[in-house]
Amino acid sequence: MSTWRLGLAFAVLLLGVMPPVSAEYADVVLNRRAEKEGVRPVIFPHWFHRIRFRCKVCHAELGFKMRVGSNDFKMSDIVDGRFCGACHNGDIAWAPDRCDLCHSGKRGLPTGIYGGHETGGPGRW
Amino acid sequence: MRESTSQADFWRRALVVLALLASAGVSGSDWESLNKDGIHDPRSPAIQQLQQPADALSKLTPDTAGNMVRWVQSLEKGEINPRANIRPDTKIRVYDSDVLLNLKGGMPIVRFPHRQHTLWLDCVNCHDQLFKAEAGATKFSMLKILEGEQCGVCHGAVSFPLTECFRCHSVARPGQAPRPSLPIAIPSGAVPPK
Structure with missing residues (x-):
């Protein structure tokens, strides 16, 4: 094995050990x-x-x-001005017809609070 | 002779690779961009339109944990001016009174400032479900807090994390060093490794 390849293997190994990219502290996924x-x-x-x-x-x-997953609301609530819809009404913030701006998460992610910067958040979340 | 040259060559190359990796780590911002944060779908059209965390947060008073922003200081300095109500008839309540907690423990005493908390929160967010309004009536437990109860409903999730022991345990007991040497205390303003 050439030394170059060895160096490359070393780099790949290091990259594998480095922490994965993370969400911003207190980002919430709703799914x-x-x-x-x-x-x-x-x-x-x-x-x-x-x-x-x-x-x-x-x-x-x-x-x-104040507990992720404890707020059970539907799109119809938002359209009627409740929860996010109190601001997301086209007046204070974008209206609920801008689906993609909020529904922007990766598929398959469970509901939860993400991005614990150091503590990772308590296990129950 | 030839062998030692190739060995030196190997280490030189390894050093270059390491330096590249290190510089990538150093130049990386405190705030991940949305398309790489692991929760946004990089193919979502929103990625081009949503504000990037670094754009907003890099302008605020820096911290060494959480969002890397000293939110209370940022509010007090007027760097941000978040609305306190959206309904005109909502009474905005700010209460200025400190409570000392953990009077018998080994860690420094906890000073809980109502003012900083009520700048953000309303009384009903804590009273009376999380804490009784009468001083001394609620038994605090660090274990519960670490499990996400009591102070841990917010601290560790959205407000500064539980690694910052001495921000709460801030009042030294008689004869006690203000900051016992247990957890690492990073001076504010220092750039932490990420």
Whole structure:
């Protein structure tokens, strides 16, 4: 084996050991219904939203419970102005007809909170 | 002679490969781009339209954990101005009072600042399901917190992670060093390895 190939094998080995790419801290995947209905799972980025809204807007005013998977709502709720639909109405944020912007996740991902930067998040999530 | 040359050659090449890998690691941003974050579908049309984390977060006060942003500081400095309500009749409540917890433990005492928490949250987010409103009435457990209960509902999931012991355990007991040497404390502003 040439030394070049050895070096290459070494590099590939190192790449394999390096950590996999990761989601941003507190990114949420919502896939209770999405894939069954034929669309991509929803990615909810906490970082994007908290720049624009304090936690209390969604978690007190809008009634989102603070546990991933505990908010059971449908697209029809959103269209009627509940949950995400309180802002995603074409007025404060894009309207629910922009399916792809929220339904942008990889297929097969289970509902959960992703992107634990260091702790990985408690096991129950 | 020839053998030693090829050996030197090997190590030179290995070093180059290592340097390349290292520079890739160093130049990598603190924030992964959406098409490589492992949860977005790189083929989704949204990838071209959604804001990239680095675009927004690199402008805010840096941290060494979580979103790599000091969210409370960023809010207080006015770098961000998130809305506190969307309904005009919502009463915005900010409460300024500190609670000291863990008075008998071995770690430094926990100072819980209501103000920073109510800048973001409303009273009902914690009271009374997670914590009773009366001081001393709730028994805290680090184990529960690590399991995602009590403070761990947010810390470790969305607010700064549980690796940052001394941000909560911040009040030294008499005769105690302000920061016992257990976990590694990275000075704020330092660039952490990723």
